[in-house]
Structures are given as C-alpha cells and as structure tokens.
Amino acid sequence: MTGDTKRIIADAVGEIEKNYEESEILMLRNESALPDRNTVIDILKGIRSVMFPGYFEGKLSAGAEPEYYIGSALTELYEKLYSQVVLALSYKKKRNVSKDKIKERAREICDSFFKRLPDVQRALLKDVEAGYNGDPAAKSPEEIICSYPGFLAIYVYRVAHELYEAGVPFIPRIMTEYAHGETGIDINSGAKIGEFFFIDHGTGVVIGETTVIGDNVKLYQGVTLGALSLKSGQKLAGKKRHPTVGDNVTIYANATILGGGTSIGEKTVVGGNTFITGSVDRNVKVSAKTPELEVSTGANKHDIEYYI
Amino acid sequence: MTGDTKRIIADAVGEIEKNYEESEILMLRNESALPDRNTVIDILKGIRSVMFPGYFEGKLSAGAEPEYYIGSALTELYEKLYSQVVLALSYKKKRNVSKDKIKERAREICDSFFKRLPDVQRALLKDVEAGYNGDPAAKSPEEIICSYPGFLAIYVYRVAHELYEAGVPFIPRIMTEYAHGETGIDINSGAKIGEFFFIDHGTGVVIGETTVIGDNVKLYQGVTLGALSLKSGQKLAGKKRHPTVGDNVTIYANATILGGGTSIGEKTVVGGNTFITGSVDRNVKVSAKTPELEVSTGANKHDIEYYI
Amino acid sequence: MTGDTKRIIADAVGEIEKNYEESEILMLRNESALPDRNTVIDILKGIRSVMFPGYFEGKLSAGAEPEYYIGSALTELYEKLYSQVVLALSYKKKRNVSKDKIKERAREICDSFFKRLPDVQRALLKDVEAGYNGDPAAKSPEEIICSYPGFLAIYVYRVAHELYEAGVPFIPRIMTEYAHGETGIDINSGAKIGEFFFIDHGTGVVIGETTVIGDNVKLYQGVTLGALSLKSGQKLAGKKRHPTVGDNVTIYANATILGGGTSIGEKTVVGGNTFITGSVDRNVKVSAKTPELEVSTGANKHDIEYYI
Numbered sequence: 001m002t003g004d005t006k007r008i009i010a011d012a013v014g015e016i017e018k019n020y021e022e023s024e025i026l027m028l029r030n031e032s033a034l035p036d037r038n039t040v041i042d043i044l045k046g047i048r049s050v051m052f053p054g055y056f057e058g059k060l061s062a063g064a065e066p067e068y069y070i071g072s073a074l075t076e077l078y079e080k081l082y083s084q085v086v087l088a089l090s091y092k093k094k095r096n097v098s099k100d101k102i103k104e105r106a107r108e109i110c111d112s113f114f115k116r117l118p119d120v121q122r123a124l125l126k127d128v129e130a131g132y133n134g135d136p137a138a139k140s141p142e143e144i145i146c147s148y149p150g151f152l153a154i155y156v157y158r159v160a161h162e163l164y165e166a167g168v169p170f171i172p173r174i175m176t177e178y179a180h181g182e183t184g185i186d187i188n189s190g191a192k193i194g195e196f197f198f199i200d201h202g203t204g205v206v207i208g209e210t211t212v213i214g215d216n217v218k219l220y221q222g223v224t225l226g227a228l229s230l231k232s233g234q235k236l237a238g239k240k241r242h243p244t245v246g247d248n249v250t251i252y253a254n255a256t257i258l259g260g261g262t263s264i265g266e267k268t269v270v271g272g273n274t275f276i277t278g279s280v281d282r283n284v285k286v287s288a289k290t291p292e293l294e295v296s297t298g299a300n301k302h303d304i305e306y307y308i
Numbered sequence: 309m310t311g312d313t314k315r316i317i318a319d320a321v322g323e324i325e326k327n328y329e330e331s332e333i334l335m336l337r338n339e340s341a342l343p344d345r346n347t348v349i350d351i352l353k354g355i356r357s358v359m360f361p362g363y364f365e366g367k368l369s370a371g372a373e374p375e376y377y378i379g380s381a382l383t384e385l386y387e388k389l390y391s392q393v394v395l396a397l398s399y400k401k402k403r404n405v406s407k408d409k410i411k412e413r414a415r416e417i418c419d420s421f422f423k424r425l426p427d428v429q430r431a432l433l434k435d436v437e438a439g440y441n442g443d444p445a446a447k448s449p450e451e452i453i454c455s456y457p458g459f460l461a462i463y464v465y466r467v468a469h470e471l472y473e474a475g476v477p478f479i480p481r482i483m484t485e486y487a488h489g490e491t492g493i494d495i496n497s498g499a500k501i502g503e504f505f506f507i508d509h510g511t512g513v514v515i516g517e518t519t520v521i522g523d524n525v526k527l528y529q530g531v532t533l534g535a536l537s538l539k540s541g542q543k544l545a546g547k548k549r550h551p552t553v554g555d556n557v558t559i560y561a562n563a564t565i566l567g568g569g570t571s572i573g574e575k576t577v578v579g580g581n582t583f584i585t586g587s588v589d590r591n592v593k594v595s596a597k598t599p600e601l602e603v604s605t606g607a608n609k610h611d612i613e614y615y616i
Numbered sequence: 617m618t619g620d621t622k623r624i625i626a627d628a629v630g631e632i633e634k635n636y637e638e639s640e641i642l643m644l645r646n647e648s649a650l651p652d653r654n655t656v657i658d659i660l661k662g663i664r665s666v667m668f669p670g671y672f673e674g675k676l677s678a679g680a681e682p683e684y685y686i687g688s689a690l691t692e693l694y695e696k697l698y699s700q701v702v703l704a705l706s707y708k709k710k711r712n713v714s715k716d717k718i719k720e721r722a723r724e725i726c727d728s729f730f731k732r733l734p735d736v737q738r739a740l741l742k743d744v745e746a747g748y749n750g751d752p753a754a755k756s757p758e759e760i761i762c763s764y765p766g767f768l769a770i771y772v773y774r775v776a777h778e779l780y781e782a783g784v785p786f787i788p789r790i791m792t793e794y795a796h797g798e799t800g801i802d803i804n805s806g807a808k809i810g811e812f813f814f815i816d817h818g819t820g821v822v823i824g825e826t827t828v829i830g831d832n833v834k835l836y837q838g839v840t841l842g843a844l845s846l847k848s849g850q851k852l853a854g855k856k857r858h859p860t861v862g863d864n865v866t867i868y869a870n871a872t873i874l875g876g877g878t879s880i881g882e883k884t885v886v887g888g889n890t891f892i893t894g895s896v897d898r899n900v901k902v903s904a905k906t907p908e909l910e911v912s913t914g915a916n917k918h919d920i921e922y923y924i
Contacts, residue, residue, distance in 0.1 A: 001691070001694070001695070002723070004727065005694065005723070005726070005727055005730075008727050008730050008731055009687070009690050009691055009694060009730055010687070011731070012690060012730050012731065012733050012734055013683060013686045013687050013690060015733075015734030016666060016667070016686055016733065016734050016737060017683055017686070018734075019734060019737050019738060019741070020669070023741050025741070025744065025757045025758055025761070026668065026669065026741075033670055034670065034671060034758060034762055037672065037762060037763070091758070092756070169755055169756070169759075170755075170756075170758070170759060170762070170763075173755070173759050173763045174762065174763045177763040177764065177765060180765060180819070181765060181798050181799060184800050184819045184820075186817050186819065186837075188753060190753075203800070203819065203820075204800075204819045204820050204837065204838060206817050206819075206837060206869075208753070209753045222820075222838075224837075224869060226869070227752075237752040237753070238752075239752075241752070256869070256870070256888065256889065274907075274909060275888075275889060275904075275906060275907055276909070277906070280911070281911070281913075283913065284911050284912060284913050285911070285912050285913075286909050286910070286911050287909065287910045287912075288907055288908075288909060288910075289907065289908050289909070289910060291907075
C-alpha cells in the first residue's frame with residue numbers, strides 16, 4: 001500500500017468519524033445496541049425446529065426422544081429472545097424508566113410469548129392443511145412445510161405478530177423483513193390474520209400493517225392489501241389504512257385492494273388483476289373486464305415493445 | 309430464570325408434545341426423515357461448480373487440473389444425491405416395498421441423472437448464449453453465468469426437471485423453491501422448456517407445472533404462465549393446466565397467460581401487461597391497448613393515491 | 617458404488633471435460649479467474665459495518681472506540697477490493713496491456729473509491745431520512761437501516777455505482793444482483809439517482825441502466841423504469857434507453873414507465889398501475905382510469921378464475 005493510499009484511508013476515517021458525530025442515528029454505539037438481526041433469525045429457525053421436528057436443520061433426526069430436545073431448545077431460545085427484547089426495549093426506553101423495569105417487562109413479554117407457542121403451532125398446522133388442499137401442484141402436506149415460501153412467510157408472520165402485539169420494537173420488523181427477503185412476501189407483523197390462511201407462489205404480495213383477514217382466506221402472488229392516502233407519511237401512523245377481508249375469500253394473482261374503509265365480504269372471489277378501492281359484497285365474484293388486445297401481423301407495425 | 313418461567317416452558321413442552329401426537333404430519337420423526345434442504349442446496353452448488361469451473365465458490369481456481377477435481381467432486385455428489393433420493397423414496401414408499409427395492413430404484417435414478425449431466429451442461433451453455441444476445445445491459449456472457457438471477461433459475465430448473473421426470477418426491481420442489489427464494493422466479497420442475505431460454509430481471513415470474521415452452525423463448529419480469537380453474541384444489545392434480553408457448557416467442561414484462569388449452573404460436577411477440585386466456589396465432593404481435601390516463605393539475609383533485 | 621456407476625461417472629467426467637474444451641466461456645480456468653462473488657459480498661457487508669456501526673454483524677458493539685476499528689477495517693477492505701478489481705480488469709484486458717498497467721489502474725480506482733466513501737455515507741443518511749419521513753409504518757429511522765429492503769438496495773446501488781462509473785467490469789453487476797436477490801429490487805448500477813431516494817416494499821422494482829432520477833423521489837413496489845426497443849439485443853448497448861425522472865416525483869406501486877426519451881416532470885405524482893411511454897408535465901398527477909369490474913352473484917357464472 002502506497003503512502004498516498006494510506007493518506008486516503010486516514011482521511012476517509014476522519015470524515016466517517018465526523019459523519020458519526022454529526023448524525024444522531026449513528027451515535028447508537030455509545031449508548032446502547034440494537035437487537036442483532038442474525039440472533040433474531042436464529043430464534044426464528046430454532047422455534048421452527050421445535051414446532052416442526054425433523055423438517056429443518058436436521059436437528060431432530062428420526063427416532064430421537066423429542067421431550068429432552070424441546071426442553072433444552074426452548075430454554076435456550078427463551079434466553080436468546082429475552083436478551084434481544086431487553087436490547088429493543090432499552091433502545092426505545094424513556095429517560096425515567098429503570099433498567100430493572102425494562103428487564104421485568106421483557107420477562108413478562110417472553111413468558112406470554114412462550115405460553116402462546118403451542119397455540120401458534122396449532123394455527124400453523126391449520127395453515128399447512130389449507131395450503132395442501134388449495135394447490136393441485138402440492139404433492140403432500142410435508143412439501144408445504146419444508147419448501148413452500150408462502151408457509152415460511154406465514155410462520156414468520158405468526159411469530160412476529162405475537163411480539164408486535166406485545167409492543168416490542170424492532171424485532172417484529174426484522175423478522176418479517178427476513179421472510180420478505182426469503183420469499184418476496186411482505187406481511188407487516190401488525191396485520192390480523194385468521195385461521196387456515198394460504199399464499200401460493202407469493203412473490204410481490206404486500207399486506208399492510210392495519211389489514212384484517214378472516215378465516216380460510218387464500219391469496220396468490222402479487223396481491224396488495226394496501227393503503228390509500230391523502231398525504232402520506234408519519235401523520236397516518238396508527239390509523240386503520242388497509243382493507244378488511246372476510247372469511248372464505250379467495251384473491252387471485254396481482255389484485256390490488258386498497259383503503260382502510262374497504263372491506264371484502266365473506267365467500268367473495270376477487271379475480272386476478274383487479275383494482276379495488278371500495279367495499280365489495282359478500283358471496284359475489286368480482287372480475288376485471290378482460291382488457292382489449294391489438295393483434296397485428298405486419299413486421300412494420302408495433303415495432304416498439306418494451307423490454308426492461 | 310424464575311420458577312414461573314421454568315413452569316411456563318415445561319407447560320409449553322407438554323403442549324407441543326401433544327401437538328406432535330395429534331398431528332399426522334408431525335410424527336415423521338418416528339418413522340423416517342425427509343430429504344435435508346441444506347444438503348439438497350449443497351448438491352445444486354456442487355454440480356454448478358463442476359459445470360462452470362471457476363465461476364462459483366472459488367473451488368476450482370485458474371490453472372487447476374480439472375479432471376481430478378471433477379472426478380472426486382462428482383463421486384461425492386453422487387453419494388449425497390443417492391442418500392437424499394433414498395430418503396425421499398422411503399418417505400413416500402408403499403408398505404409392501406422393501407428397503408432393497410428403494411435402494412435399487414435410487415441407484416437407477418442417480419445413474420440416469422449423472423449420465424444426463426453433460427447434456428444439461430450443454431443446454432445451459434445455450435441458455436447463456438441466449439441471455440447474452442438478448443440483453444443490451446449484459447457486458448459479457450461470463451456476467452450472465454456469475455450474476456444473472458434468470459440463469460440461476462434456469463440452471464436449478466434444468467437439474468430439478470431431471471429428478472421430477474424420474475418421479476423423485478420432495479427434492480425437485482426443494483430445488484426450485486431455493487431458486488425462487490434467491491431470484492423471485494418460480495419455475496415448477498414439471499414444466500418442459502426448450503433450448504436457448506432466457507429470463508431477464510425475472511422477479512415475479514411464475515411458470516406452472518404443466519407448461520410447455522419451445523426453443524428460443526425469452527421472458528421478462530412478472531410473466532405468469534398459469535392455470536385457469538373451475539374448482540381449484542387437488543382434483544386438478546396431473547391435468548394440463550398451463551399454456552403451451554411455441555418456438556421463438558418473446559413475452560414482455562408482466563404479461564399473464566393462462567390455461568392448459570392456451571397456446572402462443574411460434575415467432576409471436578406478446579406485449580407487456582397483457583392478459584391472455586385464449587390461443588394466439590403464430591407470427592403476430594399482441595399488445596395491450598395503452599390504458600387511458602387522467603392528468604390533473606389542481607392540488608385538490610386526485611388527492612387520493614394509494615401507496616402500499 | 618457399483619462398477620456400472622463408476623463407469624457412468626467416469627464417462628460424465630470425460631464428456632464434461634469435452635464441453636470445457638469446446639466452450640470458450642468455460643476455459644477461463646486456464647487463463648485467469650473472475651472476481652469472487654462471496655468476497656464481493658463481504659466487501660459490501662464490511663463497508664456497511666463501517667458506515668453504520670452497531671447496526672450489522674455485531675462487529676462494532678456499543679462503547680467500542682470506532683477509530684481503531686474503522687482504520688483497520690478500511691485497510692482490509694481496501695486490499696480485498698483491490699484484489700477483486702485486479703481480477704476484473706485482468707479478465708477483460710486487451711492483449712497489449714501489461715500486468716503493471718492493470719495494477720496501477722486498480723490502485724487509482726480504489727483510491728478514488730475510498731475517497732468517495734464518506735460522501736456515499738452522507739448520501740445514505742439522507743436516504744434514511746427520506747425513508748422514515750415517507751412511511752407511516754416505520755417506527756424509527758434505525759428500523760429503516762437495520763431492516764428495510766429498500767435501504768439495502770439503495771446502499772448497494774450507491775456503492776456499486778461508484779465502481780460502474782470507474783469502468784470496473786463484473787463487480788458492480790455482482791453487487792446489484794446480490795441486492796436484487798435479497799430484496800427483489802433490481803437497480804442497474806449505471807442508473808443516476810439523486811439525494812433523498814426511497815423505495816418502499818420494493819419487490820419487483822426494476823431501474824434500468826440509463827435511468828436518471830432527481831432528488832426526493834419515492835418509488836413503491838413493482839415500479840419499472842424500463843426500455844422501449846425497436847430491436848432488442850446488444851445493438852442498443854450504450855444508448856439512453858430508460859426514463860428521466862425529475863425532482864420530488866412520487867411513483868406508486870406497479871407503474872410502468874418506459875423509454876429513453878420519456879421524462880417525468882418535477883413534483884409530478886404518478887398513480888399506481890399506470891403504463892406510460894411518453895413524457896409527463898411537471899407538477900401534475902397522472903392516474904390510471906379505474907378499470908371496470910364485473911360483479912356477479914350466480915354460482916354458475918364466472919366459474920373460471922385463474923389461480924397460478
């Protein structure tokens with residue numbers, strides 16, 4: 001490395017240091033640390049191994065006695081989650097809240113979370129059933145668990161939702177963005193989703209924070225359950241901005257349904273590529289009119305096609 | 309950890325145990341194990357290193373004598389694949405099929421698979437050529453191999469398709485869902501795809517199980533080759549549900565083409581954002597009519613925009 | 617392993633060897649090596665740890681003295697990047713360019729790149745601000761940094777763009793395809809993007825190589841800034857093929873804007889699901905007409921729905 005290069009690096013260090021000092025959000029190293037993304041993902045994988053033994057990570061092989069494994073695995077997962085929840089609460093704590101208060105609250109949150117785990121597992125088994133019954137390309141329910149992205153997204157959502165409801169900062173978002181990255185399915189952990197839920201293919205699905213979804217709902221790739229906004233931004237935080245979807249609704253690929261006041265009645269079928277900003281009755285079918293197409297044969301017509 | 313917490317965890321273990329016992333699909337630990345996702349992904353990466361030496365994993369560096377490497381790498385990959393195929397066949401075996409029968413069938417499948425590998429490699433080289441010729445942003449064919457998601461998806465599809473054709477359960481799906489996760493491109497391993505195939509950008513592409521695609525076909529991001537259904541679900545399993553696409557067809561971004569009886573004639577160009585549920589002639593261009601737009605300037609009009 | 621299997625593997629080795637010899641792009645092992653994808657990703661992660669200490673990888677924990685860490689981290693990153701740039705330039709070098717010339721050029725490129733790093737960091741802090749102000753579901757700016765896919769994509773783009781501008785082959789594409797894989801957001805490193813840029817959700821976004829984007833621009837999932845083409849392929853390489861977007865423009869989900877001559881005037885709002893192939897004035901709102909829907913109640917009508 002030449003002297004010039006050494007000087008360039010030293011200058012860069014100095015300037016980056018200055019950026020740290022001038023930016024509030026880069027000062028976190030001096031006060032507290034954020035939850036660690038890799039640990040949070042480990043927690044998700046660990047819980048999944050307990051809920052679906054033998055399906056992932058090869059941790060519990062055929063024939064093992066699961067109760068010993070589960071007990072020690074859950075104890076370890078509890079401590080991991082507890083430490084991350086303490087970090088998350090500490091980072092966002094108000095000045096007058098003591099460390100002990102934070103730890104007590106983290107303990108309560110983790111206790112409730114672990115109490116709920118068997119219920120979450122039962123809910124997920126229902127989602128598997130919904131997935132298998134809904135997809136002619138599925139060869140077995142086991143395939144849903146071990147390889148369907150829709151199932152991974154729902155698993156992560158159901159776990160993250162418990163922590164969202166408990167008011168934990170950062171961790172629910174880290175969890176659902178992990179699933180989003182793995183699957184292309186972006187379910188905000190604040191959404192409320194009923195039983196027997198299934199998403200097929202899934203790439204491009206967006207389900208917003210204040211969405212409410214009933215039981216037996218099926219979504220396909222590219223469905224957006226999104227918000228309408230007069231003026232966007234932080235002013236809307238906390239308001240109901242996303243649709244309500246009734247029981248037994250099916251929403252086909254690339255449908256876009258928007259608005260906090262928009263509801264889709266139960267048993268209704270929403271066709272693909274529809275664009276819906278108002279409420280739809282129960283027990284109906286809504287389809288987009290098939291758009292007109294132009295067909296031409298001459299080589300000199302319609303030469304312009306877009307490709308990226 | 310407090311006594312309360314210990315009790316909560318012990319209770320959760322008990323309930324999770326009960327869930328295992330009450331759910332058929334959670335009992336797999338007692339009988340047999342599923343193929344291991346990580347091993348299956350290792351097999352995909354290993355085959356890729358052999359087919360494209362020096363491009364991935366740094367395993368074969370410039371100047372190495374490849375025949376020694378390839379021989380030992382393929383032998384190791386054979387054993388890995390064989391053990392996974394045995395697991396997959398055992399899991400789905402009928403009661404009266406012996407362990408020896410399973411092993412014999414796994415041996416046959418792996419022998420055929422390894423015989424086909426050089427052909428698969430040649431097919432992939434043609435796909436690289438198609439990719440480079442088709443994309444003005446590509447700087448070299450090498451760039452296609454080392455970084456294009458469309459190429460990763462096609463590579464995984466071509467390998468998985470061999471195992472799908474041999475009737476192997478689980479493994480083809482695990483493979484294509486791995487590619488789906490990495491690329492946003494969801495190609496069912498059952499699809500039949502000709503030579504010189506290219507997918508550009510690719511996020512959101514879905515190619516269904518019974519799709520048939522000819523030679524020299526090019527797809528862009530968001531294209532769906534999907535199914536129409538009277539009533540969905542397992543009743544349709546095995547039927548031709550997805551389109552047939554002729555040779556030399558180009559399908560631009562976000563086109564949706566549906567139905568087992570739908571065919572796109574050779575040399576036809578399908579424009580972006582089209583929605584097609586019936587057959588299209590050979591040698592034509594099909595475009596969506598440009599949708600009408602409303603342009604307004606007043607600040608109080610069209611205030612409502614949707615954003616999620 | 618049976619004798620038959622051994623013979624099958626030996627035959628496959630022979631054929632694969634022959635494929636190497638007959639394909640120009642598989643001969644690279646004899647002459648030179650390509651940049652290594654894993655090392656390139658490590659460089660991206662390393663720079664991110666320096667720019668946002670404490671947010672990733674747990675490398676810099678709360679309370680550490682950052683200047684020592686940054687100095688040694690940057691020195692290591694410099695050497696890593698330098699060796700990859702040498703590989704990239706060597707692979708594409710003309711016959712008459714000496715090894716020393718390559719090294720000199722790599723040194724120049726890396727020096728300029730490291731000089732620019734503090735500026736890139738400042739630009740990214742502005743992107744964080746834009747993200748937080750633009751999303752009511754964001755709980756804090758820190759959440760944007762540690763978990764938003766749009767921010768990861770912009771971070772990788774801003775780093776890769778520096779190397780694209782310096783004419784480095786392979787590495788910028790490897791970087792942006794890494795981000796594409798992680799996020800579903802495909803930003804070509806050649807695009808020019810102003811300050812305070814934000815992409816929300818992001819899955820399916822495509823921004824082409826010759827796109828120009830002003831300051832304070834916000835995009836949502838599925839937006840394509842793409843090309844129109846008379847005849848596609850390598851003949852178009854280097855030409856302006858993608859749109860120009862003015863300052864303070866917002867583009868809602870799934871809008872498709874195409875063509876090198878297409879410009880969107882400043883302060884304009886482009887509604888969701890629009891399809892735009894011509895220029896749009898400044899300070900207007902463009903919306904797709906809400907498409908007509910058919911609603912039916914009879915069980916025997918509209919039975920056909922597409923689902924994949």
